Amino acid sequence: MTKRDHDRTAALFHAGAAQASRALAAWLDRPASVAVDRLAVLPLEEAVTLLGDDGEPICGCAMQVSGGVSGVLVLAASDPAGLMLADVLLGRQVGTSAAWGDLERSAMIETANIVGCGYLNAIAAGIPSEADAGVLPTPPWFVRDFPAAVMEAVLVANAAASDTVLLAATEFRIDGVPIRCGLVFVPDAAGLGLLGAATGVE
Amino acid sequence: MTMPSERGSIFHAGALAIGQIGVARDGGFLRTFVGSCVAVVILDRRRRVAALAHVMLPAGNGRVTPPGRYADTAIPEMLRLLDELGGERSACTAKLAGGAKMFAFASGIPIGDQNVSAVECLLAEAGIPITARACGGECGRRVSLEVATGVMTVETVGHGTERL
Numbered sequence: 159m160t161k162r163d164h165d166r167t168a169a170l171f172h173a174g175a176a177q178a179s180r181a182l183a184a185w186l187d188r189p190a191s192v193a194v195d196r197l198a199v200l201p202l203e204e205a206v207t208l209l210g211d212d213g214e215p216i217c218g219c220a221m222q223v224s225g226g227v228s229g230v231l232v233l234a235a236s237d238p239a240g241l242m243l244a245d246v247l248l249g250r251q252v253g254t255s256a257a258w259g260d261l262e263r264s265a266m267i268e269t270a271n272i273v274g275c276g277y278l279n280a281i282a283a284g285i286p287s288e289a290d291a292g293v294l295p296t297p298p299w300f301v302r303d304f305p306a307a308v309m310e311a312v313l314v315a316n317a318a319a320s321d322t323v324l325l326a327a328t329e330f331r332i333d334g335v336p337i338r339c340g341l342v343f344v345p346d347a348a349g350l351g352l353l354g355a356a357t358g359v360e
Numbered sequence: 361m362t363m364p365s366e367r368g369s370i371f372h373a374g375a376l377a378i379g380q381i382g383v384a385r386d387g388g389f390l391r392t393f394v395g396s397c398v399a400v401v402i403l404d405r406r407r408r409v410a411a412l413a414h415v416m417l418p419a420g421n422g423r424v425t426p427p428g429r430y431a432d433t434a435i436p437e438m439l440r441l442l443d444e445l446g447g448e449r450s451a452c453t454a455k456l457a458g459g460a461k462m463f464a465f466a467s468g469i470p471i472g473d474q475n476v477s478a479v480e481c482l483l484a485e486a487g488i489p490i491t492a493r494a495c496g497g498e499c500g501r502r503v504s505l506e507v508a509t510g511v512m513t514v515e516t517v518g519h520g521t522e523r524l
Contacts, residue, residue, distance in 0.1 A: 213393070296465040306375075307499075
């Protein structure tokens with residue numbers, strides 16, 4: 159991807175992150191932001207390590223996105239970051255949650271729903287309307303697993319078509335402090351085609 | 361001792377990534393993480409040689425690199441590498457782990473099931489019996505093969521550990 163191609167594509171994802179920031183701040187009722195910290199075309203072997211390669215379990219809420227910029231979106235977090243989000247949402251003192259119970263999972267799933275949909279809708283809004291870019295995500299599916307296993311499941315749909323993937327990753331900040339939590343979006347072949355049509359990037 | 365393959369790109373000392381094949385002789389460990397992918401182990405215990413492939417898709421449909429990514433190219437390549445290390449085909453056995461359905465939203469025949477079926481067929485065609493497996497379910501697996509003993513350890517997050 160040339161710098162020009164990167165910048166054109168990044169503009170769409172930055173718009174998505176701005177909307178996701180507003181959604182996250184409103185959802186948490188405190189200062190919060192979502193920023194694109196990586197947009198790259200990566201070989202599958204490298205992309206699979208994005209969430210970590212040390213075997214420390216993470217939690218993830220995955221949504222399959224169809225209808226426009228299609229692909230898979232994951233809200234991924236380390237256990238401490240995910241449980242901290244749950245504490246904030248449940249009105250508890252941060253550090254209260256020590257394990258993933260039903261309430262904590264539900265908090266994570268709803269965060270993925272609200273923030274993820276804000277992100278996707280803003281990206282879709284940047285696509286010309288004649289391209290029918292409306293997105294339709296599935297309900298988020300919670301997993302707690304090895305990072306490589308989560309990423310592998312995200313990437314497998316692309317593996318039959320290409321040795322590389324376009325991958326957009328974001329970083330979350332709460333009260334100005336970065337946390338190990340973010341959105342990862344991997345468009346599939348159809349989604350890539352739509353993004354390419356919108357940005358002029360082949 | 362862990363041996364690099366002549367084909368270069370398919371050897372890694374640490375955990376094998378998607379589509380990679382690792383081979384080893386006499387000792388050491390071969391490791392990888394799998395979700396819907398399948399970790400395929402073929403070993404000749406008497407000669408203490410082993411290969412581990414991280415298979416992502418059932419067939420390459422004409423694509424052949426990296427050979428470990430596709431079941432239909434991984435199995436022949438593993439057998440070729442084991443031959444080079446002095447393994448005896450008739451003494452080889454196989455162990456499998458992985459093939460999970462990680463996300464419930466995936467439609468059609470889950471890719472994990474397709475991967476396991478393809479590997480089973482190819483091993484049967486090659487006359488390699490499968491002696492142990494930990495396949496299916498909804499969780500990822502950390503797979504570690506101890507070459508000297510042939511013991512494959514399969515760890516999960518929240519679903520225990522198996523020694524196969």
